[in-house]
Amino acid sequence: MMKSEKQYIEFYQEASSIIKERSCPVMNAVRDAAFRQFESSGFPTRKVERYRYTDVDTVFAPNYGISLTPITITPSPFIFHLKDAPINVSPYYNRVANTKDSITALNTMLSHDALLIYVPPYTKVESPIAIDNWLRGKEDTMMNRRFLIILDKGAEATIIISDRMAPPSQAIDHHLSEASPLLEKSEKRKYLTTQVIEVCCHDNAHLDLYEIEETTSLCSRFSNVYIKVGRDSSVRHNSITLFNGLTRNLCDVYLTDTNSQVTLNGCAIGSANQHIDNNTLIHHQAPCCQSNQLYKYVVDDQSVGAFAGKILVEKGAQQTTSQETNANLCASSEARVYTQPMLEIYADDVKCAHGSTVGVMDESALFYMRQRGIPEAEARTLLKNAFMGQVINSIQYEPLRQKLYVKVEKRFRGELDKCEDCRLCK
């Protein structure tokens, strides 16, 4: 066995009683089993199919210091600490998540607090539920975040989960003074995050879920999302990696009843040595469901983009319609892209298509723009932006779409981390 899991095993052996004390019965009920699972399987090597493109061991080897601070939640009628859940959550917690995945096992054993978003039957949440995961602190830190999202029958919601650095007040400090110790420090700290999001979407429920990462090159993120969809329902999941260090997103979907739809869209932007790995698996378990996936990557410099997505149509899932597209723009000769769309079909009456493309910058378009006086760097930005446009256009929640147009463009200009009119950022 590799050595990197050792510290987590030892930590658990020492700290499990503290974790359990701070936690709640629903979480503790599955904790030891998750630990045993992790202890026996350890971290996956790159020989494990779904971890081919990301080296887990290297990321988890350092000692980050495991955070046990409780989550602060924004007051909202739909957000709860799991221990304060208004319904019985044991039929949900750690049910769709799969602890055979070591990251999920690790998260299940170490997370002591979980956040519940519960939308009651036939409730339409008008404005989006926003969750901000602020990464801050004076020390390197490992965080284990856990979410449970339940949309009851006929419920509708938009949820936006963002990973970001230091709250806006510090950004203003940055604007106003040359000394902003907190921002400075948190930007130089290494953060490692594991995250498990379980989504249960009951019959006739509609969820629009966004995950937006805007962190630093020192941040590593392992996020596993598990989505279970009932009958006549729809789920849209958008995963947007604007700025990161190393990111590995897994998304597993179970279409368990008829006539439902799931859309997974991804936008990944890499530069410098960034690493972005998205891995999806859609289980079509019931007839007459639809799934659509569109993941677009723009990788520049020496960055790495990986996409592996599998559509699994099980035996009874007749009249499945499924489409999977992964399109990549390699903006430099040193950037790398790995793409692996997969189809596994055990039903005979299905319509499935998958494809991937890897392209480079269109030289004739660049020349055309430069002839009009557009500097090369700007022309490249316009082309990258155009390439990513399709994914951003697909964002349903209008204000977020507008915001992301601006952010994506800033990102391509390399101005994402600059505050406006800031002397320090010039």
Added chain:
Amino acid sequence: MLEIRNLHAQVGDKEILKGIDLTINDGEIHALMGTNGAGKSTLSNVIVGNPNYEVTKGSIIFNGQDLLSMNTEERAHAGIFMSFQAPIEIPGVSMTNFMRAAVNARREAQGKEPLKSTDFLKMMREKRKLVEIDQKLMNRSVNEGFSGGERKRNEIFQMAMLNPTFCILDETDSGLDVDALRIVAEGFNKLRTPGTSALVITHYQRLLDYIRPHFVHVLIDGKIVKTGGPDLAQKIENNGFDWIKEGLMNA
């Protein structure tokens, strides 16, 4: 304005321009004619700095500046514009954003502030009228789904937006219907100031009926083999190039 001396250029290992000499003074219109594959578009591309073409010998001086040491966008900022023989599509980049980037880049090079959004849109409207190009096309991506003629019209629209001092029209007439040709050519004439010069590449007299050239050059196999007045174009229209080629062989 433009002085080309003993210009040799190649694509890959193939020499295409084999010693071009051409002087274009302020306010002059020069027509360039010649057989297919003679190197007319190559010359245009070399003037605007297309990186696919390699200059192996010679010089190009533009308003006293060494053009060959400037990159493509610097040449554009200096006032050079090329209407492409085959304008390409740029999916996902809207005409408006494209034009805004181009106009503001030019302004920045001139040390001017970017145009205010309202002023920019007003300018778009005015110039659009000049070449009678439909607003609907402006809402699309650059040349996306444009017909051949619409693309050519769009080239002249862009010229109108950018106010160049030296224009290359590379077969802007081909693909235009009779009415469109008149509109585009008249638009071009309206845009011209007394100091504007142009190199007009065409295979037909009809464009030159609108845009009257001061000189007509014939390019064959990478060399300018004949130069004359406006009547030379008419003579080529009537008799083709054989008589010129024969003259070359006899010489």
